[in-house]
Amino acid sequence: MRPPPLPSIFRRDLRPLAVALAGLLFVAACASESTLVSIGDTDLDRATVLEWIEVRGGVAAVDEVTIEAQLTADVLSELVTYEALVDILTEHGVVASEADLASSSGMLLEAGFDAASPAMERFSRWQAALDAVEAGVEGARAAYEANVHLFSHELCTSHILVSTEDAAAEVIGLLAAGSDFAELARQVSQDPGSGSQGGGLGCVPVGAFVPTFERATLGAIAAGVSLVGPVPSQFGYHVIRVDEVRPTDALAFEDLGGRVVDVMLGIATMTREVSLDGRFGSWDPVMGRVSRPAAPSEG
Numbered sequence: 001m002r003p004p005p006l007p008s009i010f011r012r013d014l015r016p017l018a019v020a021l022a023g024l025l026f027v028a029a030c031a032s033e034s035t036l037v038s039i040g041d042t043d044l045d046r047a048t049v050l051e052w053i054e055v056r057g058g059v060a061a062v063d064e065v066t067i068e069a070q071l072t073a074d075v076l077s078e079l080v081t082y083e084a085l086v087d088i089l090t091e092h093g094v095v096a097s098e099a100d101l102a103s104s105s106g107m108l109l110e111a112g113f114d115a116a117s118p119a120m121e122r123f124s125r126w127q128a129a130l131d132a133v134e135a136g137v138e139g140a141r142a143a144y145e146a147n148v149h150l151f152s153h154e155l156c157t158s159h160i161l162v163s164t165e166d167a168a169a170e171v172i173g174l175l176a177a178g179s180d181f182a183e184l185a186r187q188v189s190q191d192p193g194s195g196s197q198g199g200g201l202g203c204v205p206v207g208a209f210v211p212t213f214e215r216a217t218l219g220a221i222a223a224g225v226s227l228v229g230p231v232p233s234q235f236g237y238h239v240i241r242v243d244e245v246r247p248t249d250a251l252a253f254e255d256l257g258g259r260v261v262d263v264m265l266g267i268a269t270m271t272r273e274v275s276l277d278g279r280f281g282s283w284d285p286v287m288g289r290v291s292r293p294a295a296p297s298e299g
Contacts, residue, residue, distance in 0.1 A: 036280065039080055040087035040272040049280070052079055055119050073281045073292040080276075080283065080290060082126040084268035089129050092146075094139035096128035104128045133264045140264060141253045147267045148250045151206045155217050156244035158199035160184060161191040161236050168230030168237035175227065181241055190236060203246055211262045213238060215269075219286035221245055222270055228286055 037044040044052075056075040089095075096104075104127035109115055113123070133140045158181060162168050167188075174184060182198030189195030206214065210233045220228040220242050229239035256263055269288040276283050281290045 036277040037076070037080065038273070038275045039083045040091070040274075042083050042087050044079075044083070049076070049079075049277075051118065052076075052122075055117075069281070069292040073290045076276070076280060077289040080274055081265055081269055081288070082129070084272040084274070085133070085265055086125055086129045087272055088143050088264075088268045089132060089139055092139035092143045094129070094132050094137055096125060096132070100128040100131065101125065104131065130261060133261055136254065136260070140260075143267065144253045144256075144264065147271055150218060150222055150267060150270055151250040151263070152247060153221065154203040154205055154246040154248050155209065155214065156203040156242070156246055157201050157217055158182070158185065158241045158243055159191065159194065159201060159213075160189045160199050160239045161195070162188060162239075163190060163236045165230045165232070165237050168239050171239045172227070172229055175239070199241070200243070203244065205248070206250070207259055210234065211266075213240065214262075215266050215288050216240060216286065217242060218266060219270060219288055223286050225286060231287065 034046055035043045036046050036049045053072050053075055056078065101124050104124040105115075105120065107127060108120065108123055113120060160168075160171050160181070162171060171184060171188065175181060182200075185195050185197075185199030189199055191199075194201055206218070208214075209217065212231055212233050216228045216231040216238075217240055220226065220240070226242045227239070228242075230237040231240055232238075253260070266288065270285065274283040274285070276290060279293060281293045283289075284291050
């Protein structure tokens with residue numbers, strides 16, 4: 001059976017980058033091998049991290065400074081997310097065999113990836129992990145069942161939707177200064193359905209929202225916080241308020257269907273201990289992504 005495709009988080013832009021990899025020069029190869037990123041039991045050294053930034057972002061990394069801080073954060077978010085999945089599956093006894101990796105590599109080559117790409121080995125491991133989740137192997141099921149409490153509630157939320165990240169950050173600032181959430185939603189939210197109702201979305205089962213919205217909401221509940229944002233989606237940027245935590249029964253693993261990959265990626269990023277060299281940004285466990293480092297102060 002043909003393996004499932006890679007999720008769109010990296011499928012959409014991987015191919016053109018992979019074609020160009022052969023010409024990229026890694027300028028920091030002779031630097032120290034100290035750990036820069038840790039994901040669970042997985043440690044990534046300096047050379048690996050800088051090479052991955054260059055390979056995936058097309059950005060030459062010089063020392064710990066890259067041209068585009070947000071691009072670097074996005075690339076590292078991808079790296080952490082999929083390494084977290086590999087890590088949690090390994091914890092539950094799911095380790096890709098040589099045959100699994102060969103199958104994954106073959107699928108990627110069929111899709112047009114370059115066999116000489118330095119990204120091929122890592123992508124093959126990620127694809128093998130995704131295949132294991134899609135196939136419902138026992139270790140993936142065990143990982144879900146060990147963390148099913150993270151999904152054992154309805155999502156009772158309100159949100160304010162705006163078009164830019166800066167606008168969402170401004171909304172968060174206004175809320176921190178004491179503005180009323182419902183009134184602000186009526187004034188500025190671009191969601192025509194909920195905005196006029198003060199942003200309220202009611203209570204819905206897990207699976208009703210787009211993945212980034214759901215992951216941030218679940219992360220907020222797990223962390224015991226009520227406000228999270230800016231949360232990107234195809235609709236814009238959300239500022240989300242958790243209004244209530246209402247317990248309910250979570251779906252059985254076999255009933256997750258097409259959501260199984262998103263659910264397992266969410267579990268992986270919510271349960272893995274992640275540390276990151278601050279020069280590259282910081283890991284946000286609520287949002288499940290790397291935030292770009294703060295800009296250096298002037299003067």
